[in-house]
Amino acid sequence: MAQNGTSVSIQDLSLSFGVVTVLETLNLDVAEGEFIVLLGPSGCGKSTLLNCIAGLLDVSEGSIFIKGKNVTWEEPKDRGIGMVFQSYALYPQMTVEKNLSFGLRVAGTPKDEIAKRIARAAEILQIEPLLQRKPAALSGGQRQRVAIGRALVRDVDVFLFDEPLSNLDAKLRAELRVEIKLLHRKLQNTMIYVTHDQIEAMTLADRIAVMKGGVIQQLDAPQTIYNRPVNRFVAGFLGSPAMNFIDGQAETGATAAFKTGNVSIPLARYAFDAAGNSSGPCVFGIRPEHVALGEAANAMPFAIDAAVEIVEPMGSDTLVWTKLGGQNFSFRVEAEKTLRNGEPIRIGFDPARASLFDSQSGNRM
Amino acid sequence: MQKSWRHRFHLPAVIGTIPMILVALGVFVIGIGFSVLWSFTSSKLFPTYDFVGLAQYRRLWADNRWLVSVNNIWFFGLMSITCNMVFGYLLAVFMDQRIRQEDLFRSIFLYPFAMSLIVTGLVWQWALDPNLGLQEALRNWGWSSFSFAPLVSAETALYALVVAGIWQGSGVTMAILLAGLRGIDEDIWKAARVDGIPTWRTHVSIVAPMMKGAFATAFVLQCVGVVRVYDLVIAMTGGGPGIATSMPAVYVIQLITVRQNVGQGMAGATMMLLPVLIVLAFSGILLWRRNRLREAGA
Numbered sequence: 317m318a319q320n321g322t323s324v325s326i327q328d329l330s331l332s333f334g335v336v337t338v339l340e341t342l343n344l345d346v347a348e349g350e351f352i353v354l355l356g357p358s359g360c361g362k363s364t365l366l367n368c369i370a371g372l373l374d375v376s377e378g379s380i381f382i383k384g385k386n387v388t389w390e391e392p393k394d395r396g397i398g399m400v401f402q403s404y405a406l407y408p409q410m411t412v413e414k415n416l417s418f419g420l421r422v423a424g425t426p427k428d429e430i431a432k433r434i435a436r437a438a439e440i441l442q443i444e445p446l447l448q449r450k451p452a453a454l455s456g457g458q459r460q461r462v463a464i465g466r467a468l469v470r471d472v473d474v475f476l477f478d479e480p481l482s483n484l485d486a487k488l489r490a491e492l493r494v495e496i497k498l499l500h501r502k503l504q505n506t507m508i509y510v511t512h513d514q515i516e517a518m519t520l521a522d523r524i525a526v527m528k529g530g531v532i533q534q535l536d537a538p539q540t541i542y543n544r545p546v547n548r549f550v551a552g553f554l555g556s557p558a559m560n561f562i563d564g565q566a567e568t569g570a571t572a573a574f575k576t577g578n579v580s581i582p583l584a585r586y587a588f589d590a591a592g593n594s595s596g597p598c599v600f601g602i603r604p605e606h607v608a609l610g611e612a613a614n615a616m617p618f619a620i621d622a623a624v625e626i627v628e629p630m631g632s633d634t635l636v637w638t639k640l641g642g643q644n645f646s647f648r649v650e651a652e653k654t655l656r657n658g659e660p661i662r663i664g665f666d667p668a669r670a671s672l673f674d675s676q677s678g679n680r681m
Numbered sequence: 682m683q684k685s686w687r688h689r690f691h692l693p694a695v696i697g698t699i700p701m702i703l704v705a706l707g708v709f710v711i712g713i714g715f716s717v718l719w720s721f722t723s724s725k726l727f728p729t730y731d732f733v734g735l736a737q738y739r740r741l742w743a744d745n746r747w748l749v750s751v752n753n754i755w756f757f758g759l760m761s762i763t764c765n766m767v768f769g770y771l772l773a774v775f776m777d778q779r780i781r782q783e784d785l786f787r788s789i790f791l792y793p794f795a796m797s798l799i800v801t802g803l804v805w806q807w808a809l810d811p812n813l814g815l816q817e818a819l820r821n822w823g824w825s826s827f828s829f830a831p832l833v834s835a836e837t838a839l840y841a842l843v844v845a846g847i848w849q850g851s852g853v854t855m856a857i858l859l860a861g862l863r864g865i866d867e868d869i870w871k872a873a874r875v876d877g878i879p880t881w882r883t884h885v886s887i888v889a890p891m892m893k894g895a896f897a898t899a900f901v902l903q904c905v906g907v908v909r910v911y912d913l914v915i916a917m918t919g920g921g922p923g924i925a926t927s928m929p930a931v932y933v934i935q936l937i938t939v940r941q942n943v944g945q946g947m948a949g950a951t952m953m954l955l956p957v958l959i960v961l962a963f964s965g966i967l968l969w970r971r972n973r974l975r976e977a978g979a
Contacts, residue, residue: 372871393877405868409890418886419876466876 322384323348323506324369324474329378331361331368331530338364339530341378351500351507355517356527357553362510363478365527369508370399370476383473393423395474398467402479404459406451412462413447416469430469437468440502457488464499477509481516493519514554518542526550544671548678551601551671557635559601559671562643566598566672566681574600574672576641581618585668589680597675604635606669607647613664624659638663713954720947728943737948747949750927753839757928758907761846765903766896768847769854774884776855777862787859790852798849802916805845806832835925838918842926845913850906854899861895862888908957929953 324346331339338361346352354362367373369380371392379388387395406415413434420430438444441461451459460480467475480496481489497520500507511517517524518538525535526549534546545551551559564576572583581600613619620640628635629651636655637646640663647663655661672681715728723733741747772790776783793801808814811830819827831837865888873883889896911930914920920927920935929949936946 367871370871370875372874391877392875397875399872399875401868401872403866403868405866405872407869407872407887409887419878422876422878422882463872466872470876 321348322346323350323382324508325381326365326369327379327381329365329368329380330376331364331373332376337530339368339375342530342532344525344532344535346506346508348506349504351509351520351522353517353521353524354508354510354527355514355524355553356512358512360527361530362512362527364530366476366478366508366510369474370397371395393419396472397474397476398470398472399476399478400460400463400467400480402482404451404456404463404483406459406462406466408451411448411450412443412454412465415451415462416465419466420469433469433471434465437465440468440499441465456484457492460484460492461495464496468503473506475505475507477507477511479511480509481513482511489513489516496520514556518554526553528553543669544680545601546680548599548601548673551673555603557604557646557648559603560640560645560647562600562640562645563675564598564600564641566595568595574598574667576600576643579620579641581667581670583667583672585617585666586670586672587668588672594681598681599673599675599678601671601673602665602669604646604648607663607665609636609647609649609653609661609663613662616664617666617668619662619664622661622663624655624657624661627655627657636661716947716950716954718947719943720951722944724943724947726941726943733944737944738952741945741948741952744945746924746927747929747932749924750929750932753926754907754910754928756839757843757846757910758904760843761850762900762903762907764843764847765850765854766899768851769899770858770889772851772855773858773862776859787856790855792852793849794853796849798910798912799916801845801849802913805841805848806917809841832918833922835922838922838926842914842917845917846906846910849913850903853902857895857899857902858892861892864895865891904960908953 322345324344326342326344329339329342330337342365344352344365354365356362364373368375369382371387371390375388379386381387382395382397392399407418410418416434416437417430420433425433434447438447441464443458443461443465446454446458446462451462454462460483463480477496481492484492493516496509500520509516509520521538523535524538524541526533526541528549534541534550541550542554545554548561552561562574562576564574564579566583567573567575572586574581574583607613608616622638622640622645624636624638626637628637631651633648633651634653634655635646635648637644638661639645649655673679674681719728720737721732721734722729723731723736776786776790780786809830809832811817811828811833816827816829819829831841869887869891870883873887878887909930910928911934914926914928914931918926920931930953933946933949933953936942936949
């Protein structure tokens with residue numbers, strides 16, 4: 317399906333419980349067939365937003381449109397959504413087949429239609445051999461597959477996922493992540509997916525909405541969010557190991573530079589945001605993988621001498637901690653590289669790949 | 682062998698449980714044993730060992746008063762347990778709506794259970810007494826033709842007992858079922874709403890089956906209360922009018938203490954034990970079968 321038309325549109329949505337405001341005049345348009353991930357730390361309002369879209373929470377202000385229809389005050393079942401929960405929420409006394417069919421039977425769908433839909437969902441999710449089992453006899457991964465199946469048989473336009481993989485172990489999580497991605501490619505449905513796991517967000521999303529304090533901080537393609545975070549929060553939340561942040565002063569003019577201690581990093585290659593070319597205290601951020609070592613460092617626009625402090629081998633690569641301008645600084649090297657503590661090294665990077673944030677507001681400069 | 686015995690029975694644990702073991706053996710096993718034994722004798726005021734076979738049982742089941750008692754307890758049991766379960770569940774659902782003053786309401790609902798059945802019975806007896814209670818009060822307020830005296834009539838006295846039983850028991854049922862309801866994952870409710878399942882249907886088809894354990898606990902507690910119901914009857918009606926509200930326990934105690942017929946009383950007591958044993962055996966078999974199935978499944 318082409319990415320035309322808006323599938324879900326949220327307009328000026330606010331939600332407050334008493335004096336506590338959870339969501340604040342939030343706007344979000346999700347295109348048809350798009351996979352949107354709502355990403356943020358716990359308590360940022362991402363699950364609340366999803367529950368509002370599902371109709372499980374009444375909103376305080378604003379409106380929600382699904383497929384052009386105002387569903388703000390519709391019951392969940394009339395919104396054309398299917399939802400998958402973190403705890404699976406399967407009906408434990410019913411077999412898998414009954415779990416899938418119960419909603420349809422209550423709605424009075426014809427029997428042959430139910431059978432057809434269950435057969436289709438079971439085939440897509442490969443749960444045919446499990447249909448006669450009860451949830452207690454299934455593994456976590458199988459349960460979540462059944463939970464997805466229950467959303468699938470509803471034959472809806474929009475799928476909502478509320479941290480569906482958080483209860484699974486790391487290996488299973490990686491497997492199901494791929495399966496959800498394949499499922500999206502096969503079905504081409506709109507999917508809204510809530511997670512606090514940045515890897516899930518990066519791998520699955522067409523666009524990520526990074527949330528904090530009930531406000532969407534940045535809504536963009538994963539690569540853009542990763543490479544050009546709009547503020548310090550987004551920069552720090554995405555990426556593992558985390559981005560290096562160095563406090564210092566920005567100096568503008570003919571030779572723009574970032575100064576901290578006796579280190580001066582030229583900012584000639586840095587693409588300032590339209591708004592933010594000004595002097596003052598700021599934070600310089602660079603991701604550990606954008607730092608080069610040794611010969612490669614000399615080829616970079618900025619290079620400096622440093623000494624190894626701590627080496628953290630992580631298997632696929634190694635994280636090395638050092639100091640830059642007196643502040644902690646980490647960078648990544650190949651796992652084959654053997655560095656000893658205290659060893660003098662030369663590191664360098666291209667300031668074009670860095671991010672500069674205003675110390676006060678935290679916004680990108 | 683020696684080692685495994687020691688491994689299983691720690692000395693302090695054995696010492697700690699000795700009083701309980703003594704009570705269990707002395708009161709329950711030996712006491713029940715003698716009851717059964719004497720039920721086969723012609724004991725009158727004092728127990729004797731003159732065995733007469735099933736004669737006492739034959740006389741028991743020929744006694745109209747016993748038959749009425751048995752009928753009464755079935756009626757009382759079915760009515761009060763059913764109503765208690767239904768009311769208890771409805772109250773629990775009401776309490777689960779995140780109402781204000783939940784603690785206050787819970788105390789109010791649980792209060793009757795904290796009172797002795799004698800007190801409960803007495804309060805209800807006073808309230809329903811035509812010369813003291815509701816009827817007299819309303820007449821004094823000017824409604825002189827008002828007539829409400831259920832305990833005086835043989836037809837209605839049993840209903841009054843049932844009402845008192847419900848008043849006393851639904852609070853506990855509520856507390857147990859409320860705990861069960863609170864144990865249900867909120868996502869289940871959400872999933873059912875997304876599936877478009879009406880709330881009552883979610884209760885009946887999904888939530889209630891998930892609360893099997895809580896229901897079983899509440900049910901067993903109610904059953905125990907019904908089988909041994911004695912003080913409520915004594916306080917409210919004394920088994921009357923006539924024998925209209927007699928219950929097996931009332932009947933047995935009367936035979937032993939008033940009518941000085943220990944043998945037949947013991948036969949009645951044994952008959953009261955029988956359904957309990959049957960239920961216990963039945964649930965034991967069910968449990969054993971489930972365990973075997975689980976082992977086979979795992």
